[in-house]
Amino acid sequence: MIRALVLLALLALPASALASEWRYTDGAGTEVVLAEPPQRIVAHTSVAAALIPLGIEPVGILLNGQPSLERALEGVDVSHIPVVSQGWGEIDAEAILALVPDIIITEYAPEYYSYAGGTHEEPFKSRLEAIAPLIGIATPNSTLATIVEYESFARSLTDSVNEERLAADKAAFEKARDALIATAATKSDLTVLPISPGRSEIALGVASRFGELVDFRNWGVNIVELVPTSGDYHATSWENIRNYDSDILLIDDRWGIASLATITENPLGARIPAIIAQQTGNWPAGWIRSYRVYAQEIDKLTSLLERSEKL
Structure with missing residues (x-):
């Protein structure tokens, strides 16, 4: 009842x-x-x-x-x-x-x-x-x-x-990640420097402060270790940029090709060894939010590592 x-x-x-x-x-x-x-x-x-x-x-x-x-x-x-x-x-x-x-x-x-x-x-x-x-x-x-x-x-x-799309995107990501891990293992001697250039100074990305850089390091990419001087970055002058040895530059791509142009148009930037060797790629700083896009950006980094040499 x-x-x-x-x-x-x-x-x-x-x-x-x-x-x-x-x-x-x-x-x-x-x-x-x-x-x-x-x-x-x-x-x-x-x-x-x-x-x-x-x-x-x-x-x-x-x-x-x-x-x-x-x-x-x-x-x-x-x-x-x-x-x-x-x-x-x-x-x-x-x-x-x-x-x-x-x-x-x-x-x-x-x-x-x-x-x-x-x-x-x-x-x-x-x-x-x-x-x-x-x-x-x-x-x-x-x-x-x-x-x-x-x-x-x-x-x-x-x-x-959307389970079907999610499964496909995850598979693409896992394939890209595994390829990066394999390539990074053969290119562990190459140093990688994340960089966000400005007109008066250069901000270098601190690997421990950016999610994608944390992942890249976990997958074997040899990203230069830096101490933050301002927020998530280590600031330096154009005159001192050559003190930060690197074989590859990952350039902040949140503003398209403008960041690369900022470097190449500066006489001091144009003398950076990685710029001369054209060993540069995109740094997708903080904006990736899906498996599919992450796979695409990881593939770009893998290709960059594959074609780069020790400077």
């Missing part, structure tokens, strides 16, 4: 009350609890780049800057998705409100206590939180681990992840 009454009581509840509760604690320790998994998502660039290949499409996108500079979204069709932010802190709250989002998702950088896109700054944070819960996904210090984290997050949102 009691069991029958409980069953009748459950049947009398609205469907929303029976839906599975969705909980998520973000990188800043903020917990969001919703009656059901969010469906209408406004996503930061990197979040969109991670979720769209898995079959989850946001209703709006927060950009870090001009679309032409958003490397994370290369190869991802977002032409039909409204852009509600054109740069850091340039957030159109009214446009977001019109999309009626269930949640706003960005990324969280623990070392800087900040959300991507400036969404943690006032007055933007308060405006966004008045529209929908705001969370920042903490990204591990490994690009591979970050992609795995997004896969897990996607499964918390839906049971309809």
Whole structure:
């Protein structure tokens, strides 16, 4: 009798009350609890780049800057998705409100206590939180681990992840990674220097501070060990760049070919041995969010190692 009454009581509840509760604690320790998994998502660039290949499409996108500079979204069709932010802190709250989002998702950088896109700054944070819960996904210090984290997050949102594409992308990644490991083992004497040139000085990437560089080192690539002098970088002058011996330069590619031109157009940069030998490649600094794209970038690095020699 009691069991029958409980069953009748459950049947009398609205469907929303029976839906599975969705909980998520973000990188800043903020917990969001919703009656059901969010469906209408406004996503930061990197979040969109991670979720769209898995079959989850946001209703709006927060950009870090001009679309032409958003490397994370290369190869991802977002032409039909409204852009509600054109740069850091340039957030159109009214446009977001019109999309009626269930949640706003960005990324969280623990070392800087900040959300991507400036969404943690006032007055933007308060405006966004008045529209929908705001969370920042903490990204591990490994690009591979970050992609795995997004896969897990996607499964918390839906049971309809694009499994066929995911399996194919994983296979492509694993093939590329294994090829890199094999090549790096035969080229372990080649030193690799990540570099982000500026007009007045050069920022050298500290391998332990960038997820893709951490992965590359774990897979046997001999990346030069540096101590940070400012944030994630080791700064040096153009006059001193030749003190950092390297056989290969990986050049920050977040701004296309502009970084390479910055080096070659500088008389001191043009004298760097790796530049003279044309032993340079792309450094995909911080923007990879999918297995397929990671496979493509790993293949480029493998080819670079294969054609490079000790200088």
